[in-house]
Amino acid sequence: MDRAALRLILLGVFLVSASSQPVKKKQYVDIYSFYINSTVTSRYATTVITSRVANTVNESQEIQFEVKIPKNAFISKFRMTIEGKIYDGVVKEKHEAQQQYSRAVSRGESAGLIKSVGRTLEDFKTSVTVAAFSKVTFELTYEELLKRRLGKYELLINAQPMQPVADFKIDVHIQEKPGFSFLEVEGDLSSGDLANAIKTTRADKDAWVTFYPTQDQQTKCESCGESGLKGDLLITYDVERSSHKGEVMVSNGYFVHYFAPSDVSRIPKNVVFIIDRSGSMNGRKIHQTRLALLKILSDLDEDDHFGLITFDSEVKTWKNELLKATKENLETAKSFVKEIRDRGATDINAAVLAGVDMIHRHPREGTASILILLTDGDPTSGTDSLTNTS
Template identity: 50%
Template sequence: MTVFVYLREIEGQTYTGEVKEKEKAKKQYQKAVSTGQTAGLVKASGRKMEKFTVSVNIAANSNVTFILTHEELLQRKLGQYEIMTRVKPKQLVQHFEIVADIYEPQGIAFLEAYGTFISNELLPLVEKTVSDKKAHISFCPTLDQQRKCLGCEGTLIDGDFFIKYDVNRAETIGDIQIVNGYFVHFFAPSDLPRVPKNVVFVIDRSGSMSGIKMKQTKEAMLAILNDLAEDDYFGIVLFDSSISTWKESLTKATKENVSKAQQFIQGITVSGTTNINDAVMKAVDMIMKGKRDKKVPERSVSMVILMTDGMPNSGESSVPQIQENVLLAMGGNMTLFCLGFGDDVDYSFLDVMSRQNKGLARRIYEGSDATVQLQGFYEEVASPLLSEVDLRYPDNLVNSLTTSHYKQLFNGSEIVVAGRLTDYSLDNFLVEDFIIKGQASAQEWDILYPEQEYIFGDYTERLWAYLTIQELLSKRSTGTAEEKGNATAQALEMSLQYSFVTPLTSMVVTKPETDEEPEGHFVPQLMSNAWTHSRISPTNFVDGDPHFMIELPEQEDALCFNIDDRPGTIFNLVRDQLAGILVNGQTIGDKKVAPDGKVNTYFGRFGIVHQGLGVRLEVTTHDITVQVSTLTHSDFAVTKDRSLTVTLRDSVRFVVILHKVWKQHPYHQDYLGFYTLDSHLLSPSVHGLLGQFYHGVQFEVKDMRPGEVPEKPDATMLVKGQELTVTRGWQRDFRWDVKNGENIPCWFIHSNGNGLIDGNHTDYIMSGLFKTV
């Protein structure tokens, strides 16, 4: 998993990158560049989330430090996790450091660290300290140690630095981590017997494969054939514009048969065009015939491995038609792996086709190590342990699961499943009806995981979100038109919510146009020592008479409603029992009733509680009282007597704005506005007049029509299973301009928000400022 949190230091100030929809981020970056400002842009390269491009523009006479942080889900391959850092500075570096700290609750089984560029002289500089659960690795050469020769400017640092390790694995069916209402299940069983496989190698021999490509393919195939187990069955299909086979049916991988197949590989010649469709169809027919004739073991895994460097240009050449043909022919009975050579191959075609058939695609880069790349890929899939792996969890405890059914599990790999718990406080559950096929017999386990192993921060939630987004992006290329549209919308929404740089979003960082922030403006602070959350979250607030505003950036719209009740009424705005957070507000009225007889009410007093920190904060138009406090200066800030920023550690961030009214005004008096700036770490069970909307609300507006006021049309809103008549209007947002405010368009829900809020507004009336009832 790769996610960027992008910071920069400009003239002593730190600015945080913001994830936006891709085109919006691009426009913001280009605008900054066109005016000569310092700016940065991080975007995904291609259709996946593993490669990124960073663009940087530095203003003249500026001194800038860029800090780039990423999170990654390490993929277990061949029995180990690998962290690779490409190090190609192309110059001597004054302060060069590679430092890694690893913590694994299960314990570290083994660890090695090395660099492809590290000579015998540099080897002692690779320092490793490994204990039971922790490891520290460092490589810090001095300027002189980096030099190719004494006094020269060339550097020895040019290559890749690897850290490889694995964790201890108990004899169970996996490890489950539960944190803050989300879980992740790592499944990598050990000591299982391999399952025999039926594999057909489909090799492109068209003219474009001539020279080094075919030479390396032959070298790799000779080694791969040697690695076949004697209980495996295999076939070889060659294709250009025509199709040929080594044998017409699958053959057992005896030593004699493997030797004959290697001789056949040695004699391959290249010519002609590329008929991928018929070649794959032939491979499918060979496997299906082997199954029908019961020539292959009943409990075996079937796969096709396609190796090509080009576009289909012979026979069936329509990419969508080929994909459909292959999907129908395979019918879920086998897996397709595609290996694409070089830069000219239509990789997206191979990628989609392989994923449609429960496999994967891999690009083989041209170079001296292409043979090693081919062999390395085959080693990953050479030893299937299980097929039709189905991980099942209690329906009443778990929802929003990522993919939990896998076609097969290969030796040395790992299945990762994440999900959301219906009970936020749950720290254990039962894995039920755990069924695996493909061994000597199907097995079932009931495993209870009673202990919570700690994963730092909200990693489990972000991992769940990442895996979910990956699956949604996959549906964009393999589903129906409607499924693609829905998947795109959901993936974009989650990418923005969790600040992931994806093919739909980019991260942009620009310097504000002025260093002087307006009154009431909030300057972001670091949310934790490890990394900064950079997100677009809805800003919900209550201000004025009292006007409630629910901003929904993912729908590019807002909802609003008023609450009318007598002065002195205390309402619950935010309540999160799991996070221990409570915000109540008490209304005040005008000094006296105006001539028109209308009684205006506003919020004049707020009570804020954080049980975990032992904080009880009371804010009025005159005073700020902290009754019990462990707040630090970074948790608490007052700006120019007009706004109060309250940061309750990593939980939530509020701003209370004081509206001053002319003291001689005959009716009105000072009042307060309450704004939520960051609430994403609150639990899904958060509620209150504002809190219930912190995790968004879905609505649809239709049938727009003229309203009582020409510039305020009416419409019908579908929300929470109801149809409401709503009116287009606006409310003032005073976050950035305390004096004048900014008009924010919104759909106004009448009658104290009935139909939008849960229940009735009177359900939120509290008996005291710090009470929950």
């Protein structure tokens, strides 16, 4: 199955099947091995999660496998190995897969079903029926391009095997041709007694991070308990940047250009905040909007200029011109923001036009002009509302 088809796991369902005994509602399973192996090459990560589970009773039962993957990752392979036989995932329509799974279970066959759980598509869950005293191996591979945020790349690994595991390992190998400017290990699983289970090794262009907690350590961390580890390991790093032109990587006829200039001067901003105060913003929405505005205003620099526009069915301008972001002006603006209350309909079109006009009336050479619209949804009055209902 090619990569494009495998990505359909986000929309479809994987189904595998094999022979076994009737299902019983008991849960005596032993996760005797749990490995997470992640390899990062030139900021591209491939992570393989392998869980080996044994049914320890003399009757068939359903065994679950749950994983969390980063938001921007995609699954490139899912496989189950049952009684020595390998079963790769096949994409089915959700209804068809559920029917086939139910028929297999009713016949006493081993059948596995994997589907996305939750709205973010970050959680995945599999259940498989395993025969008496049999074993199953789950293998999930996902890939992602690491993104640089606030001067560092982040590799996030979640560990939640659902019970203490005798053979638990996380192995991470990072290869970066420019070398490393720094590398750190953070997250829930790097604190307390678990910190002693982490080892970091760095060479010129390679770095290794291992995490081998004992069963005893897996029950004593802040986020642990009888169900074992439950938390994240966050590996952050950045590469050396000897050239301001960046770095070009070429592989198999493709190339990627990495650059993160550090000597770019900051550009002053002309920013107008357009704030929805219509009736639909009642309660938590208007409260969150006020909090967001107060935070953003605090982040403005003194060479920035700003304005505030509130709107419902009418548009109101706080000041007729853009003000310099001095301490005094910001304090006055914050007092105004704290008094914003919800009311009326929603005329987004008129409010945005007012913001554009304010920007145009106060041009400044060498600055960036920005409109920030804070609203919860569609317009209910003005030009845009007529367009939406046509």
